[in-house]
Amino acid sequence: MADWAGFLGATMLWVKAAHIIFVIFLMAGLFMMPRFFVYHHQCAVGSDEDKKWIEREDRLRRIILNPSLTIVWVLGLLLAFNGNYWGETWFIAKFILVFALSGYHGWMIGYFKKLQQGQRPLTEKQLRLLNEVPGVAAAIIVILAVIRP
Numbered sequence: 001m002a003d004w005a006g007f008l009g010a011t012m013l014w015v016k017a018a019h020i021i022f023v024i025f026l027m028a029g030l031f032m033m034p035r036f037f038v039y040h041h042q043c044a045v046g047s048d049e050d051k052k053w054i055e056r057e058d059r060l061r062r063i064i065l066n067p068s069l070t071i072v073w074v075l076g077l078l079l080a081f082n083g084n085y086w087g088e089t090w091f092i093a094k095f096i097l098v099f100a101l102s103g104y105h106g107w108m109i110g111y112f113k114k115l116q117q118g119q120r121p122l123t124e125k126q127l128r129l130l131n132e133v134p135g136v137a138a139a140i141i142v143i144l145a146v147i148r149p
């Protein structure tokens with residue numbers, strides 16, 4: 001075990017609690033945004049409703065999604081170095097999945113920008129299907145983190 005492992009000491013449990021709290025905020029945002037997109041799609045480009053959805057999505061992105069994703073990453077990496085899990089299969093698998101989930105977050109921000117410009121590249125059905133991605137990913141990530149198979 002590297003000699004810096006365990007550097008968080010007794011604070012580690014607080015860091016882990018904070019990690020999970022911000023994971024909850026992040027997941028709430030990841031579930032809400034595509035729902036917002038579905039409602040957004042139902043109103044005409046340039047209408048007052050369209051502008052209201054752009055405002056709501058922008059606030060969700062700035063106040064919930066971006067800060068929680070950043071905090072989850074910072075705390076998660078602190079925990080990873082503290083536990084020195086880099087050689088462990090469960091952690092590598094979790095890492096790949098959280099990377100993919102961060103990519104999903106990035107895709108959502110990109111889609112928001114398209115909606116802002118009046119584009120609607122996907123259908124409502126496709127958006128509803130994509131909405132399943134964060135739930136499935138979160139279930140696997142939690143099993144990997146807790147059971148550590």
Ligand code: HEM
Pocket residue numbers: 016019020023027072073075076077079080081083085098101137138139141142145146
């Ligand atoms: C973004 C990058 C992330 C990194 C680097 C990361 C890293 C870690 C590490 C190393 C631990 C173990 C702490 C320990 O017990 O020593 C942990 C715990 C945990 N993580 Fe993450 N995590 C990340 C994101 C997530 C996400 C997105 C979720 C859920 C969707 C999640 C859910 C959990 C849970 C539930 C635990 C507690 C497991 C337990 O101790 O029983 N993490 N995380």
